[in-house]
Amino acid sequence: MLVNYPEAAHWPIDPTRQDLVEEMRANPRGPHSDDLRKLLHRMRWTGVGKRYVVIVLEPNRRWMLGRLPGRRGAPVETFPNRIFTSLAAAEWAVFAMRWEALTGQRLDDGIPA
């Protein structure tokens, strides 16, 4: 059996790399530098803090934050007070939550326009 192990992503997180945070804040949808790609891969492959997703409210216009339950048949967890009007804003918000989960650092809410 061929299995994808989410814990396989082990690129080390360096909490001092504020440059990567700022690069992500400035350009959440990429293209990204090599190191930021590795950081994002670590976050996305492992799905740290459960798997955040967005739920489309209006095609290409409005999205709501959600989280996959990690179990088939269970409902998607929704966050109705976290609405995004761009995928870039959603990408940044998910990054900020994962950065905090990995480093303990809370990033200020500077959601890109």
Place this chain on the structure above:
Amino acid sequence: MMKDTTSVLGYAWPLVVSPGETIAFHLSSATLTEAEARIVRVRCGDPDPAGPGLKTTRLQTRIDGRVALRHQSIHPGSAAIIPDAPILSGPSFSTGCFLWPTAPLAGPQTILSRWREDLGRGWRLGLDAEGHLLFEIAGAAGAASLRAARPLIEREWIFVAASYDGATGALTLVQRSLDAQAGRDTSGAYQTTGPAGLAWPTETALVFAAHAREAGPAPLTAAHFDGKIDRPRLYGAAFGEAALRLACEATRPSAADPALIGAWDFSAEISSDVVRDLSTNRLDGRLRQLPMRAMTGANWDGSAVQWTEKPEFYGAIHFHSDDMADCDWSPDVAMTVPTNWRSGFYALCLTARDGSDDPVESYVSFFVRAPLGQAKCRLALVASTATFLAYANSALRLDQVHAEAMLEGVIALSRDDVYLQEHRELGLSTYDTHSDGSGWCYSTAKRPILNMRPLGNTFNYVNDTHIIDWLEHNGFDYDVITDCDIDRHGAQLLSSYACVINGSHPEYFSRNMLEAFDTYQRGGGRHIYLGGNGFYWRIGFHPTKPHQMEIRRGMNGLRTWEGEAGENGLSFTGEPSGLWRSNGRPPQRLVGVGFDAQVFTRSYPYQWLADAHDPRVAWLIKEIDLAKPLGDFGLRGDGAAGLEVDRVETTLGSPPYLLRLATADQLDYGGVPTVEELRTLHRGAMGDQNAMVRADLVFFPTAAGGAVFATGSIAWACALSCKAYENSVSRVTGNVLRRFLDPAPFSGFDN
């Protein structure tokens, strides 16, 4: 606003109809008691506000108006059901089989049973919640059970057996590991004494991989087992382990044994849903919900890898607790398709709660075919139903850990996705894994398919409607034919047309479909392929049951699960499956290009190449500026080359006459090559460093005035409508199509 697309769901049967035939819609709603119904012809199913938007045409039918709705259940989980027979009610019995459990800790499961859940009576051999083998008997005179000391090991073959002696009340249970070294031995033998002379419940079906919830020959079932069952046997006497083991080892135990009640040979009639009893009692059964057949048994030794070579090694069936092939809903409305309707993509549109802040708008798709011998136009567009089925209800983005990394961005779920997360009973796609982690190899249309309808997730169906929209906008007359009809009728269906178009993603092809297109090209057919990743997987349709397809992924290709060793032959047809490239028919041989990479970060423009200046294709580049990029726009990633892309490869069959007109070979790091493009792994394989990661746009003439044009990109179709249809992608497609409809041969290629 995002419409409520799931409060009412349904499926059309048959999925493909001819004008004059009757179609029925099988509907269900858990919350609505009625909806407004109407039939629409689909021109564009994509609600993306950046594109043409949803475009449908309403047609007057007798269905128009209110339709009453009710909730109809779905009963997932496969099993073999053998109706009751007098011989099953004897005083004593013993039963055994080989077992390969795949989710022993998933909850209580029944393996072999003649048990009535409603009465709590009968006998059953199963697993408890901790994965321990459990043998239970119960009747008016009392009950008894035995539990094995050690739990089963996941994906390890084991012999299991149980017996009950009605004269003494003696119960036995045996668990014997087939590979008993290195910690894998969980063997044990157990006995106890229970009530003697138990009387069994009447009208109770014998069930494998579940037990009956109720009386009757076709009961609802519960406690579905996940895993393989190989060579189940049932005797009317309390035999010991050695005798039962011999009976299970024998692929054909003696039918003349007077104690034999039934010996089931799952290697017989593999393409059917029948399980054959080798005894003279003919206790044949039926399979429910398409468990996986043609599976290696405990005796498989690797000396054959196709079940057709040594069927005696393929006496196992892999049952899944979430198998789902047929909702078996009653029809709610039906109509006869008027003979004057054009062929095309159609849907039943159901609306409710109009004017509320959460209106319902849910579609049930069907296709009206241009039947064999009734071509109305010189051009045909192929509906890729095999691909629509392969992707039907894909939960890839919900279940697979690689999805977010592969898509290089946060996953955006539609309401359909949110619904599917909660409602796995719809059955998933061949991209998904069952709840036990094994791959899903069948897909059927007797169930709602959320991503094969207007307003569905973009890909396949919705993307293909962009081609319909473009044909309509440009006033081309066309028939719609289906790939399943090409499978059935072959080249004679294609040869009615001067030109045939495959859409954005004709990925799944049966042998006869491939042969039909090859024959069509050789006979002078003009073949347009406006997609990517086409002609990729070798599949089979069920020989007698419409709209059932099968894929075995094997060990090669860009696959979301890997086939198990020896289990990569199609149970429906006996053919090998896997990639066409691994079957000696790479797509390059048919259409000049073949799959090389996926790129989901963004899409890219093509750059024109020297071949585009060739005077023999001057017609193709009419009103095109070759100095400018081709397709630096598009609804999917802002480019015409993207998502899944194909390239030229002479060694795989791209022909000598081929003109490589344009290429998109700067796909950046998001361009990820497919695994069969890599010999050894090394850095530098991604699109930012590897020119083999690319989309090629090609033309070549074939025999007898035929020709092929291929774009090698899924994103192409979603660029057609940009800039109000006035764009280079649209112009090139139009130039090709007009020239391909012109019977004049393509000259200058010989010598």
